Amino acid sequence: LMSPVYQVTASAPVNIACIKYWGKRDTTLILPTNSSLSVTLSQDNLRSTTTSRSSSSFEKTRLWLNGVEEVIKPGARLDRCLAELRRMRKENVEDKDPSVPKLSTWNLHIASYNNFPTAAGLASSASGFAALTASVAALYGLNAFPQHPSSSYSPPADASQLSLIARQGSGSACRSLFGGFVAWEMGKDSNGRDSLAIQVAPESHWPSLHALICVVNSGKKGTSSTAGMQETVLTSELLKSRIKDVVPSRMSSITQAILAKDFDSFAKITMQDSNQFHAVCLDTFPPIFYLNDVSRAIIAIITELNRVSVEATGHLVAAYTFDAGPNAVIYTESENIKTIIQLLLNYFPIDFAASPFNDSFQLFGVGHP
Numbered sequence: 500l501m502s503p504v505y506q507v508t509a510s511a512p513v514n515i516a517c518i519k520y521w522g523k524r525d526t527t528l529i530l531p532t533n534s535s536l537s538v539t540l541s542q543d544n545l546r547s548t549t550t551s552r553s554s555s556s557f558e559k560t561r562l563w564l565n566g567v568e569e570v571i572k573p574g575a576r577l578d579r580c581l582a583e584l585r586r587m588r589k590e591n592v593e594d595k596d597p598s599v600p601k602l603s604t605w606n607l608h609i610a611s612y613n614n615f616p617t618a619a620g621l622a623s624s625a626s627g628f629a630a631l632t633a634s635v636a637a638l639y640g641l642n643a644f645p646q647h648p649s650s651s652y653s654p655p656a657d658a659s660q661l662s663l664i665a666r667q668g669s670g671s672a673c674r675s676l677f678g679g680f681v682a683w684e685m686g687k688d689s690n691g692r693d694s695l696a697i698q699v700a701p702e703s704h705w706p707s708l709h710a711l712i713c714v715v716n717s718g719k720k721g722t723s724s725t726a727g728m729q730e731t732v733l734t735s736e737l738l739k740s741r742i743k744d745v746v747p748s749r750m751s752s753i754t755q756a757i758l759a760k761d762f763d764s765f766a767k768i769t770m771q772d773s774n775q776f777h778a779v780c781l782d783t784f785p786p787i788f789y790l791n792d793v794s795r796a797i798i799a800i801i802t803e804l805n806r807v808s809v810e811a812t813g814h815l816v817a818a819y820t821f822d823a824g825p826n827a828v829i830y831t832e833s834e835n836i837k838t839i840i841q842l843l844l845n846y847f848p849i850d851f852a853a854s855p856f857n858d859s860f861q862l863f864g865v866g867h868p
């Protein structure tokens with residue numbers, strides 16, 4: 500007789516922060532030094548899809564990323580996320596109903612795919628850990644929906660509770676469990692139970708807002724976010740004032756801007772926070788540089804576009820933001836997408852004959868929350 504295999508597939512999108520997370524106060528639990536806020540891109544071509552299977556016949560827990568098996572290091576992030584999910588399965592499901600299969604004691608086979616090139620330098624750990632957490636949680640019946648073999652994923656009863664687990668895989672992953680506009684509240688507890696993601700507004704709230712992703716360099720980044728933010732916490736004076744005097748008021752101002760669909764405020768705060776994040780990187784000793792000449796040219800182009808627009812109409816038209824790499828994400832409203840793409844293509848003509856995802860400039864696509 501074959502032992503049953505339980506299986507769930509879940510998928511989660513990439514998110515791009517407007518208020519940046521940079522700095523941990525607890526590196527094991529992944530507790531941040533400041534709250535952050537992001538937009539989840541609902542575009543279909545920027546997602547991770549993860550299938551988790553559980554069977555008493557699996558001899559060990561295994562993981563494949565884009566079809567290649569990875570080593571699961573004991574005690575490392577993935578291992579800790581899975582331990583947390585097993586504990587929740589046992590306490591919330593198995594201990595309450597002794598008739599359910601003891602999946603918490605069985606091994607898992609997990610296969611995760613990114614439908615965008617992992618080498619594109621776009622945040623893949625956020626969507627990856629969010630999809631993994633969502634799929635194992637659904638497999639373990641940690642949501643309101645009945646569990647059965649080969650069920651497909653439905654949104655969990657409480658995505659904020661799952662965000663506590665995804666956070667321990669990669670901080671920014673906690674925000675990818677929600678669509679739309681998402682805050683990661685830093686919390687106060689040393690155990691991290693209040694460091695979770697909440698939805699500020701759903702994707703339907705501001706349908707005209709779009710994100711244009713400009714891949715400037717598709718190579719792997721120089722300094723990983725994990726190593727970079729630790730160096731910043733240890734050496735940057737500027738980070739201290741950012742945490743204390745800047746981020747708290749920006750969190751409330753940008754939340755208000757989002758709720759009011761006030762693009763001018765949203766754009767200004769987003770650009771200022773990207774700038775301060777990169778200033779904090781420069782203030783790290785030795786300094787960390789994520790922006791390159793093309794990134795800085797994009798900042799100059801958007802700044803000039805906004806200057807001309809403010810002169811003519813009184814309003815900003817675009818906001819740039821950069822994570823731990825040179826690639827730009829430009830937020831704008833629908834009516835300006837064409838202008839911005841044409842402007843960027845004037846400065847950085849795309850060689851459409853070249854193979855995709857080489858190191859030349861390219862426009863990845865237009866997403867929206």
Ligand code: PMV
Pocket residue numbers: 515516518519520521535622624625669670671672724725822823
């Ligand atoms: O979650 P991590 O370790 O990949 O860190 C992400 C850090 C930034 O992308 C630079 C900022 C953010 O809030 O997403």
